[in-house]
Amino acid sequence: MEWEVVIGLEIHAQLATRSKIFSGASTAYGAEPNTQACAVDLGLPGVLPVLNAEAVRMAVKFGLAIDATVASRSVFARKNYFYPDLPKGYQISQYELPVVSQGAVEIELDDGNVKTIGVTRAHLEEDAGKSVHDAFPDATGIDLNRAGTPLLEIVSEPDMRSAREAVAYMKKIHSLVRYLGICDGNMQEGSFRCDANVSVRRKGSHEFGVRTETKNLNSFRFVERAINFEVERQIDVLESGGAVVQETRLYDAAKDETRPMRSKEEANDYRYFPDPDLLPLEIDAAFLEAVQAELPELPDAKKRRFMGEYGLSAYDAGVLTASREMADYYEAVIEACNGEAKLAANWVMGDFSAHLNKSACEIGEAPVTASMLGGLLIRILDNTISGKIAKEVFEAMWAGEGNADAIIEARGLKQISDSGALEAIIDDIIASHPAQVEQYRAGKEKLIGFFVGQAMKATQGKANPQQLNALLKRKLSG
Amino acid sequence: MPLGSDEVKRIAHLARLALPPDTVDAYARDLSSILTFVEQLEAVDTQGIQPMAHPQESKQRLRPDVVTESDQSARFQSLAPRAEMGLYLVPKVIE
């Protein structure tokens, strides 16, 4: 039987505010337990929430960036349930009237086609604390530093049909929130995570199957694996005549499987109602205009511009606009190498990206700055060094030996373009390899490579390749 | 609507309230009489009436994004029935 997979994602993006959504406690990551949980975050008796303006501004930015409706009036509601990481016994969230609704983003599929994924809503809410399970033999420890950190929960339509699409969508949102500067996107620290709603149905069916929700996926790889596991599991259940149970599941990365969550076994009745401690959030046209004016160039627009302005392929433009930092770096390299966009693209996507990956560092921390890379490319363009030597120079720059010119100078890498000097070297080689010269002249033209190799060896790679080729051909045929 | 003792137990669990077993019937009786009393609202015509969540027709004030709180964890945790190593402790939770 042919099955169709239906996936919807609920992405939780921590907003990059300094203070919490309803209190003046710091949101900085990594503090000692509970040292950033103030009276409001702890839910002490008598405390009250006041909404952080920056969290609102960030939510609105996101709404505008996905062409969504930004509500002129939205309402905070309480989601009631008991759990130790939820100090008040309710989470302040938005329910019937979210701040953002009905937006969409485009993702690029493996076949190069573009697909639109609907964003049902994005609402503001507070994050919960963290449970520490391994510190005590008989107890779970609760750290409420994270409690009250602002979250934007971004809920997609069930528009995705494969784990690959889900990952592409998640990457798209990840890139977007980072472009907007509203979330640091750090998945290890949990700043950006998602729950995956997965169901399967027979191909051609119009009704959705029973879905499961897999919680707290904090890497693209886990999202893909968890969904694939869930899809196979559900198909197995259905094909063996069983029924999928609607439940909340947890992905175990070590075992690469999902399992039902014990703490969610009981059916929830969240008893949402408008939070009487908070008044309706009103957003007027002037505020929207001000936020609109602050929006940076977004990934899709940037990608189109890169293709048009720099003549890049869709793929290259996509890679170079995947993050704002990458795009900015690329454009700074172009600037520094007199507009040689193609060459800059090759180097940024090639050696530069490879080194970033290998040393697992951020663009901002890379030892080779855009102007340094641009300076190196200039030296390729003016024939001071060959592309091959440039790789050596790049390595040296990455290792902190200085800029391209200093390294070329110090290592004596300037290529030999003096035809007199090159001719003398070539004459020597011809004289000492009479057999090869004979064969070449007899028609075995492939041997040109042998002579180039000998010449490069003699010049330690510094011979100007074009010049060397031309001279060799002339002398050998002579 | 009269509530049975099973329904009372269900609600008590939802609200995480242990009720001594010999009090459940009394709660069922009291809650039923309260619910019967409030059910007179059913007869009121509220067609087209907007629900009123707040006594003021006003909008939420916004707070500037500034860190104003400093660490008071030692003082706060002195109030806790069980806290160790800076953490509040609860019986082992299995997720």
Add this chain to the structure above:
Amino acid sequence: MNLHEKTLAELSAALRSGEITSRSLTTHYLDRIRALDKRLNAVITLVEEQAMAEAEAADARIAAGRAGPLTGIPLLHKDLFCTDGVRTSCGSRMLDNFIAPYDAAVVENLREAGMIMLGKTNMDEFAMGSSNETSYYGPVRNPWDTQRVPGGSSGGSAVAVAARLVPTTTGTDTGGSIRQPAALCGITGIKPTYGRVSRWGMVAFASSLDQGGVFARTAEDCALVLGAMAGFDERDSTSVDREVPDYAAHLGASLKELRIGLPEEYFKEGLDAGVAAAVDAAVDVFRSLGAEVKSIRLPNAHLAVPTYYVIAPAECSSNLSRFDGVRYGHRCENPRDLTDLYERSRGEGFGAEVKRRIMIGTYALSAGYYDAYYLKAQKVRRLISEDFREAFSQVDLILGPTSPTTAFRLGEKADDPVSMYLSDIYTIAVNLAGLPGMSIPAGFVEGLPVGLQIVGNYFDEARMLNAAHQYQQATDWHLRVPPGFE
């Protein structure tokens, strides 16, 4: 004249003229509390040392000429207001061990004004009750008849003022918790407009209804204290940024041309005949002072109590979820697991009335019942509020009885929640609309005080206090002292 017979305004003058000191005043009231409160159970925490230290500081300020009208005046706070370093129990076993780590805005404001906190008053558990019988610390008794209730939930605060244990106290009013005990104890109490007094640090019962206020013997004293306690607070999203008028400055205005409305619905069956007669007589006094009295309608008045008993429990069921035995408050012994921790800590920590309300609220918000109960009640709330809007287009103040009866006997209504709820039948609508309301002494029935309720339009406290003050210039009900507490 004994110190405790003086009003707050008189004490204020005596302090500033040097006739008395804050230390002597504080000592005097602490002595009275120690001597008399055994019979009443109005005070559950005393902070004698702290009070004496504050009194000393107040005397220094007075001597230095830096005193305001409230400097050096002792008071008690309802135990629902958080007090830094002092137990804040809310009348509950749940918070019997809770030492608040911060001050409520009200406590801060009154301390700033120089007032001396002597301690905390008894109250219905988490402010849920109309008789002060639900307190973990035992019932409070009415000084006019100690076999009777003082009303609730701010019963301890009302009794402390009525028995002259202190010149003024703070209270909170969610459905009548200031006005009804003020009426039953024969004193003056005012609940201002919702948003006038900050709720920061006031432990929430029902957030959209709760409002802090004042008890004192006279409207003038209430005006002084309310002026210091009210004001905008950026920590409370529902606090209103609006200037606090000088209430005392308006007290002397004439009542000529004041338009008073009497809601027909408040004088129907259920109202005790003696109370009705006292209220009629009080209305006549207002007529004689030049006010114009007319009958008005509040057609949805009868729906206020059922509406309230959906909305208040719904909000309370959520507000009280934070009491879970994890970060503070009562925790059961040896919990087996998390659910056991929650259920037993909360089961043991909360009394029966609190549990009833949490369960009603949980039910009203639960899946399948939300629309029929909660949403319906929110709609009716608007109808009730619109009635007042209409009424205030015709009149300046609304007068009527505060409570349908005088103080009832301890235990009389304890087994019948609904009959208990109906004792707030005239006060609850005011909270639903968020309007200001007050109760002033207006006579006696068989030796028990009767309260007259005055309801004003939004932020019209100055006019209410003015009317109450003028009435108190013409009558002496507010000067009567319960026998044995002279």
